[in-house]
Amino acid sequence: MTTISDSAIAQESASCDRIAALEQQLARSQRLAALGELLSTTTHEFNNVLMTILNYASQGLRHKDAATRDKALDKIFTAAKRASKITSTILAVARNRSNNFESTNLKQLVADTLVLLERELSKYRIAVEAHLAEVPEVLAMGNQIQQVLLNLLINSRQAMLSGGRLIIRLEHDDKADMVDLVVRDTGCGIPADKLPHIFEPFFTTKSGPDETGMGGTGLGLASCRQIIEAHRGRIRVESTVGKGTQFTIKLPVAKKEIAGAIAPPILTEPRS
Numbered sequence: 001m002t003t004i005s006d007s008a009i010a011q012e013s014a015s016c017d018r019i020a021a022l023e024q025q026l027a028r029s030q031r032l033a034a035l036g037e038l039l040s041t042t043t044h045e046f047n048n049v050l051m052t053i054l055n056y057a058s059q060g061l062r063h064k065d066a067a068t069r070d071k072a073l074d075k076i077f078t079a080a081k082r083a084s085k086i087t088s089t090i091l092a093v094a095r096n097r098s099n100n101f102e103s104t105n106l107k108q109l110v111a112d113t114l115v116l117l118e119r120e121l122s123k124y125r126i127a128v129e130a131h132l133a134e135v136p137e138v139l140a141m142g143n144q145i146q147q148v149l150l151n152l153l154i155n156s157r158q159a160m161l162s163g164g165r166l167i168i169r170l171e172h173d174d175k176a177d178m179v180d181l182v183v184r185d186t187g188c189g190i191p192a193d194k195l196p197h198i199f200e201p202f203f204t205t206k207s208g209p210d211e212t213g214m215g216g217t218g219l220g221l222a223s224c225r226q227i228i229e230a231h232r233g234r235i236r237v238e239s240t241v242g243k244g245t246q247f248t249i250k251l252p253v254a255k256k257e258i259a260g261a262i263a264p265p266i267l268t269e270p271r272s
């Protein structure tokens, strides 16, 4: 009899090991998908800036008059500053791989993330409205929250194939002492029967990555939920077909006296 229960225990522990291995594999796939999307986004943006620099440089070379050359140099200077902002954002993401929760300025983080998508959004005729109130800092892993925001913005962009509006709002919910980050789009919306499934890993209605190499894995929102839950926050969705979709993320305010002292839960797979 003991033999049976021993083998049952052995079986159960083997299946627990398998589940843990699958969870690790999922976390790795999510990270790779996020990295791929970031790479694709930033390469596109960087390429756009390079085109501007090339165009104005050739204009400046063709026209000898001082006014045209001054204007061209001015445009090149602005574009080069933008290029440098893009690369420093990528480097910050690549460097900041720690699992540390820090007091984080969400307003700055939202503004930095928008820099990465500015051109792409305007190319798809999407107008961005950012209402970013001064809010208290939150206790967060900055690059992970940036990943969440990028996922949401890319989903919204993909839901507005013929253009639209993207509204980003930052507010302090002083009752709950949380900061709300709201991303709303005027895209296609999500049918009621699909809504309960969108946070499931691998749930996607896209046939594969789009022409910019983004989406289609069904891992975006699953990883958003995982990250927000690890932050002891909440993520909520409301959607109306044909009208649009709104995601609300709530993150706890960083308390000065306890920031750094509390140990929030670690994500499924520690980053190397």
Ligand SMILES: Nc1ncnc2c1ncn2[C@@H]1O[C@H](COP(=O)(O)OP(=O)(O)O)[C@@H](O)[C@H]1O
Pocket: 151, 155, 156, 159, 185, 187, 188, 189, 190, 198, 203, 204, 205, 206, 215, 216, 217, 218, 219, 220, 221, 222, 245
């Ligand atoms: N803003 C949005 N508007 C409409 N549908 C959305 C939006 N965000 C997510 N979805 C739906 O949720 C699904 C899952 O999203 P996600 O996990 O990011 O995976 P993926 O983008 O790879 O399909 C999408 O395929 C899409 O059907």
Ligand SMILES: [Mg+2]
Pocket: 151, 154, 155, 215, 216, 220, 221
């Ligand atoms: Mg997605």
